[in-house]
Amino acid sequence: MKKALFIVFLSLLHSTVNYAQEQKTAEDAFFLKSIHDVALTQGQCYSWLEHLTGEIGGRLAGSPQAAAAVEYTRQMLDTLGLDSVWLEPCKVPHWVRGDKEQVKIVNSASMGSMELKALALGNSAPTPQAGILAEVLEVKSLDEAEQLGKAGQLTGKIVFYNRPMDPTQLRTFNAYGGAVDQRVNGPAIASRYGAVASLVRSMTTKLDDVPHTGVTVFDTDPPAARDRKSGNTNNTPTQGFGKAIPALAISTNDAELLSKLLQQERIQIYVWTNCQKFADKTSYNVIGEIKGSTHPEEIILVGGHLDSWDVGDGAHDDGAGCVHAMDVLQILKRLNYQPKRTIRCVLFMNEENGLAGGLAYAAASNKKNEFHLAAIESDAGGFTPRGFSADGDNSIFTDRFKKVIEWLPLLEAYDLRFSKGGSGADISPLKSQKGLLFGFRPDSQRYFDYHHTADDTIDAVNKRELELGAAAITSLVYLIDKYGF
Amino acid sequence: MKKALFIVFLSLLHSTVNYAQEQKTAEDAFFLKSIHDVALTQGQCYSWLEHLTGEIGGRLAGSPQAAAAVEYTRQMLDTLGLDSVWLEPCKVPHWVRGDKEQVKIVNSASMGSMELKALALGNSAPTPQAGILAEVLEVKSLDEAEQLGKAGQLTGKIVFYNRPMDPTQLRTFNAYGGAVDQRVNGPAIASRYGAVASLVRSMTTKLDDVPHTGVTVFDTDPPAARDRKSGNTNNTPTQGFGKAIPALAISTNDAELLSKLLQQERIQIYVWTNCQKFADKTSYNVIGEIKGSTHPEEIILVGGHLDSWDVGDGAHDDGAGCVHAMDVLQILKRLNYQPKRTIRCVLFMNEENGLAGGLAYAAASNKKNEFHLAAIESDAGGFTPRGFSADGDNSIFTDRFKKVIEWLPLLEAYDLRFSKGGSGADISPLKSQKGLLFGFRPDSQRYFDYHHTADDTIDAVNKRELELGAAAITSLVYLIDKYGF
Numbered sequence: 003m004k005k006a007l008f009i010v011f012l013s014l015l016h017s018t019v020n021y022a023q024e025q026k027t028a029e030d031a032f033f034l035k036s037i038h039d040v041a042l043t044q045g046q047c048y049s050w051l052e053h054l055t056g057e058i059g060g061r062l063a064g065s066p067q068a069a070a071a072v073e074y075t076r077q078m079l080d081t082l083g084l085d086s087v088w089l090e091p092c093k094v095p096h097w098v099r100g101d102k103e104q105v106k107i108v109n110s111a112s113m114g115s116m117e118l119k120a121l122a123l124g125n126s127a128p129t130p131q132a133g134i135l136a137e138v139l140e141v142k143s144l145d146e147a148e149q150l151g152k153a154g155q156l157t158g159k160i161v162f163y164n165r166p167m168d169p170t171q172l173r174t175f176n177a178y179g180g181a182v183d184q185r186v187n188g189p190a191i192a193s194r195y196g197a198v199a200s201l202v203r204s205m206t207t208k209l210d211d212v213p214h215t216g217v218t219v220f221d222t223d224p225p226a227a228r229d230r231k232s233g234n235t236n237n238t239p240t241q242g243f244g245k246a247i248p249a250l251a252i253s254t255n256d257a258e259l260l261s262k263l264l265q266q267e268r269i270q271i272y273v274w275t276n277c278q279k280f281a282d283k284t285s286y287n288v289i290g291e292i293k294g295s296t297h298p299e300e301i302i303l304v305g306g307h308l309d310s311w312d313v314g315d316g317a318h319d320d321g322a323g324c325v326h327a328m329d330v331l332q333i334l335k336r337l338n339y340q341p342k343r344t345i346r347c348v349l350f351m352n353e354e355n356g357l358a359g360g361l362a363y364a365a366a367s368n369k370k371n372e373f374h375l376a377a378i379e380s381d382a383g384g385f386t387p388r389g390f391s392a393d394g395d396n397s398i399f400t401d402r403f404k405k406v407i408e409w410l411p412l413l414e415a416y417d418l419r420f421s422k423g424g425s426g427a428d429i430s431p432l433k434s435q436k437g438l439l440f441g442f443r444p445d446s447q448r449y450f451d452y453h454h455t456a457d458d459t460i461d462a463v464n465k466r467e468l469e470l471g472a473a474a475i476t477s478l479v480y481l482i483d484k485y486g487f
Numbered sequence: 488m489k490k491a492l493f494i495v496f497l498s499l500l501h502s503t504v505n506y507a508q509e510q511k512t513a514e515d516a517f518f519l520k521s522i523h524d525v526a527l528t529q530g531q532c533y534s535w536l537e538h539l540t541g542e543i544g545g546r547l548a549g550s551p552q553a554a555a556a557v558e559y560t561r562q563m564l565d566t567l568g569l570d571s572v573w574l575e576p577c578k579v580p581h582w583v584r585g586d587k588e589q590v591k592i593v594n595s596a597s598m599g600s601m602e603l604k605a606l607a608l609g610n611s612a613p614t615p616q617a618g619i620l621a622e623v624l625e626v627k628s629l630d631e632a633e634q635l636g637k638a639g640q641l642t643g644k645i646v647f648y649n650r651p652m653d654p655t656q657l658r659t660f661n662a663y664g665g666a667v668d669q670r671v672n673g674p675a676i677a678s679r680y681g682a683v684a685s686l687v688r689s690m691t692t693k694l695d696d697v698p699h700t701g702v703t704v705f706d707t708d709p710p711a712a713r714d715r716k717s718g719n720t721n722n723t724p725t726q727g728f729g730k731a732i733p734a735l736a737i738s739t740n741d742a743e744l745l746s747k748l749l750q751q752e753r754i755q756i757y758v759w760t761n762c763q764k765f766a767d768k769t770s771y772n773v774i775g776e777i778k779g780s781t782h783p784e785e786i787i788l789v790g791g792h793l794d795s796w797d798v799g800d801g802a803h804d805d806g807a808g809c810v811h812a813m814d815v816l817q818i819l820k821r822l823n824y825q826p827k828r829t830i831r832c833v834l835f836m837n838e839e840n841g842l843a844g845g846l847a848y849a850a851a852s853n854k855k856n857e858f859h860l861a862a863i864e865s866d867a868g869g870f871t872p873r874g875f876s877a878d879g880d881n882s883i884f885t886d887r888f889k890k891v892i893e894w895l896p897l898l899e900a901y902d903l904r905f906s907k908g909g910s911g912a913d914i915s916p917l918k919s920q921k922g923l924l925f926g927f928r929p930d931s932q933r934y935f936d937y938h939h940t941a942d943d944t945i946d947a948v949n950k951r952e953l954e955l956g957a958a959a960i961t962s963l964v965y966l967i968d969k970y971g972f
Binding site: 038039042043169170172174207208386388416417445447448451464465466467470 | 523524527528654655657659692693871873901902930932933936949950951952955
């Protein structure tokens, strides 16, 4: 009898536990739906992005536009009724494009003279006022450049890096990672071996007339940028980085044309740019937070980077990430959600050409003995969400990630999945705090049509797709805040 | 001893089976990768779509453009070295928009007179040459219209259907399905109760100035269109369908404005259109096939619809679906794939306003005692693939779908998943042949920005996204052909 009663008790207990579990899941599903409803009907990310792109525009670190973006986003965070909003100073490089650059094929036997579509790369040196006229040498890899360099064949040349991004990669960021070493480190290698300038094929799988700028790194540039941007720590030239020379991207159509001409004849190219590097400037990360009610010391960071390239309006890269992060706070506030942990939005300065904001943030955070339980960066555009990649220190990753995976059934309803991999450049210095780092991963097919070009404007951003990104990130923040790991 | 040997034998057999299974999976994974590589580097879908949209343009059934599209796609299929290419005749309705329609608020107390952005709906009647001037009555549903109609309140009015698509639906097609009964059946109900014209809020979640056309159905229109397009078989008006009256869509911004005005004052609207219905015409489905080597009698159909609305160029709807289907054959041919079963590409005529092509195809197929093991329709745009929905007769669905699900690991590598649900309008009459029907399901967030508008042009189509669609469908065709179900 006693035993029978105990069994009844056990089965009651069991069904109570199940019932509680189901209730919790239903509650979470309901909250995730509320998050999405608010994002799609009362989201502010798109209107903020309209201002950031249309009224402010391209905002390279050190520019007046970057300063305006700091001020605008600070003011917007101030409207959300957060517990605190502040600016965190950092020293940023100050490179200015100057007047329209020129790259010209000169007196080709088959083509005559012809202007190529070009953009100086960030950190490029200017040419002399008269420009540079030299013979072009095409290479397909850093290794090839090194070998030709050692054989003395780069001296006096314009070295042209022309290995295309692999269009058969499903994930376009992988294709980018497989080619961008040419842009980041190629010109410094060419310079080391006596080249007078360098041209780089634009980083896109598309064949078109649009040049893509981006950072390149010479001997005196911050080392942080070197490995991070090339996605490869093995690219240090065997003889070290060369001093700054003029370095420019040309469009993929022009790269194809130039390559074809070089199979037929020697080609001389004229290059002119008056881009210039000025003294470092003070700029800021923009930060706002809602203090946690029971674990305020556990920080959940959501962020993007506020700076962008000077051409275009930095809509997808990374205006989208900034307004995503801001909208996370806006949505939680509108839902009257009281977080247990501290939810902090950080808009980082200078991701594109130095990472000063990300480094300053991590240094200050470490000094204050802060702990970031999680950091989520959105820096892959404002496209339809696909999920998140997760990263973390080896000592904690497996255990913590196991907890995250348990939320999959809730997130799969919104087509969100997890993968292991990188997170984001700005948050990567926080890895040593041993929380989890996440990269927001939207659909990547269109990203490199716009990346670092004059076409990265609000017209390339779909409102619903952007809003769904804010909803996806808010959903993850909510689950981390509620359950931790 | 014997027993021990038998165990060794068993385990050898087991590992051989496993090995064979793994080999097969590796072979399939390799072939799916080849399909994607070819689609992304040698796909022809985008260049075909450029011609279909840029050189031919909008191609409503019965129009010269529709005839040109039949001829162009037949010629293109002829270049692929298929076993046969042919045209299958069908009788299509012939409705013509005529001159630019006019919808105008007249002498509003607060607004004065103002032109609204409008498009006549397919099957709309013309107005008298002098136009129609009448008072507007706003309703939010067919039920509301019926009730007001029975109370005699629609007589002499312009009935304005204004229930928005629900923006919080993640799948935009669900939002469409929840609102489109107003466009398909609303005007016929208004007409039945004496309304002189009808306006319908455009079918999009976006607030903008772009009107969306589409079909509406009156008493003499083909019954096939009634239930299919409204997604609801319960919309038959209690008093039957009314005769054709002028019926036009207005932009969502104008719908919002009109609704706001109606809260303040009575509004008179002037409507003018000289759209017109002519006698039915003969048109064609365009068909090409590769004959199966061992099971030629089992047909795997891939299709889209060749007709489109007359405004815009029918790029996503459904030029994309047509070039997807054509590229499936091109890709298989280029890979020298010899199918076991017959792979047939069908470009259906008149999906938009009658389904004559789909019905004629199924009737002819049934008459020939054909068996479609599978039919896959692409009619949801040329966006990044998400997967396929599957449908089929209840008697066979569960068993066959089980087989399909086994392919998931291979397809998930390309972010492709299966769901249960509808397939495509043109192939749905094939359900009685008891094969499986599939609808290709790309990302749906942008679809209703362009659907049935002047903006549905090649500029709205991303080349990689389109190509990945062709690859996804080819992958499914390959697996069905190889393994059946």
